[in-house]
Amino acid sequence: MGEGQSAVSRDAFAEASYGARALGFGRRPAILVVDFQRAFTDSAFPMGRSAHVQRAVDETAALLAFARPLGIPVATCAVGWCSEKDMGRWKVDAVYDGLFYGQPGMELDPRIAGAGDFHFTKGAPSMFFGTPLVTFLTREAVDTVLVTGCTTSGCVRATVNDAFSYGYRVIVPEACCGDQDQEAHEANLRDVGRRYADVMTVADTRAALAALETRQPETR
Template sequence: MSNFDKAGYGSDNIGIGKKCALLIVDFQNGFTDPSSQIGGSSHVNAAVDQTAKLVKFARSVDMPIASCRTSWSGPDEMSYWKVAPLFEGGFFHGHKFTEIDPRLSDPDNHFEFIKSAPSIFFLTPLLTWLTKHNIDTTIITGCTTSGCIRASVIDSFSYGYRTIVAEDCCGDQDADAHADNIRDVGRRYADIMTCQEIITALS
């Protein structure tokens, strides 16, 4: 038993509330396409495939779906990122790397928008959209687990939403970073479930 376990971290499940929304964070070509310096991780691409299954289920039960992508007009708009490739143009408006991965892009049925910071919540229209749809539970998918997923989970928790992380629908540059952060947010802020567990629970 770890010190966290002894201290009571992760002792209770939050549970799924009355109405869920599926949130897809940054599954864009810049993170999935191997021609991008920070794209093409096998861990991220496996998560995209799992998320496609969850999207199909969500549509079948009329669950609202929101999807964001990270993009800027240029360096002056950006924060002090320590990820050099972000400044090289691929994440500026209009570049193919800012487009949602075609396995998940569906602007006619998804609420798609641009964000400029790690969290899907920060200075985006997401909160208004969640309120409009009477959402009390967020199901979070996307990349990267140690960056934008972690930030989004903490904001979801902070805004009072029941927060579910679809573990196999999130990806990172390597599996260790993913596992460390999934474990950490699961101790504090969110329930950790697989794609299939979510489908079973909501079927």
Template sequence: MSDIYAQRGYGDRPVGFGAKIGVVVVDFQRGFVGADFPMGGAPMVDQAVRNTVPVIEAAKRAGLPVIACVNGYDSPRAAPHWKVGAVFDLLRGSAAVDLDPRIAAAAPDVTLMKSAPSIFFATPAAAILNKERVDTVIVTGCITSGCVRASVIDAFSLGFRVMVPHDCVGDHDAEAHAQNLKDVERRYADVIDAAIAIEAIEQWRQSNDKS
């Protein structure tokens, strides 16, 4: 079947990497990853965590910024009008708001707590990346059809070049994952994989090695 979007010019030019890369890690927290939580236990999300750790490690070796976030609230009153009841249990200080241990061990430079889908909404994430002169953002995390998609759109809207490694993001549903990746690829981002992300980071490291 022909792609009616492609016929109209959607996705006809790549974004490409720019001058400096930053990595954002969206909601890889126990409440969305761990099988012992209502919203956790999705195999695709667990695999995305495993694939993201080497990307973080590569960025840290290169001296590039890594910003993680968790979704959480001081109280249920601080949460917006979610239609997902379990979100209201993501309270500051609870285990559900802890970073997945594998992500925590990789030691992101900054961990933010957000109250909306996007890592950029009402947080200092964009300001931190701007301070570091980042123009290209690699977006990892979960859930592809929710907070990842929102973060991609905000990164795009803020003027960043956006890269999404398909194997570093995950969803509860494979179809929703694929559809949302295809849609952001048409409009806002290049969809790559972890190996390409690491290669680009390593190329930046070699080009900027001052030793």
């Protein structure tokens, strides 16, 4: 046992009041799907071989099938660039292979794609950074975002942080997010759950969505 550690198991964050408040749902939720593209969901790609991510894709596809008939807006994204000149200084070799415009790795996983969804490309970890997402959410009168996708420790976490910073209520359906391993997934959800988001089961998420009076999408 290290110096200063108690023999009794304790949660220092809980004692400091982290995670003490539940955020709950507002009146108008939307589902954000972060980077469920072939580069991360197809085993033909180096970053697409995580069983944990595969579980998250399937769980998210089922949640979307439940939510779309309720009129809940869905926004999806893929990360990619025109060339190495407009991408960040990533430390991941695989990012430099398959994530340029027109390459198969940027294609949305077919389990996720929906004809009425709002889809766009991003160039940074957060789904908000330099994208039209806030304009879409404003037009749809959204006050609550459900963040799904991959990876939990990377682009999902960055999106949660920015959603919080923009003033949205943030919900994370745990099984709808995936990472390269379970440990990274759990550690990062534990962190955001202490500060910025309600981390929920998919079953509880569905029940909350079903209880809301959502506005049906306008016909244009």
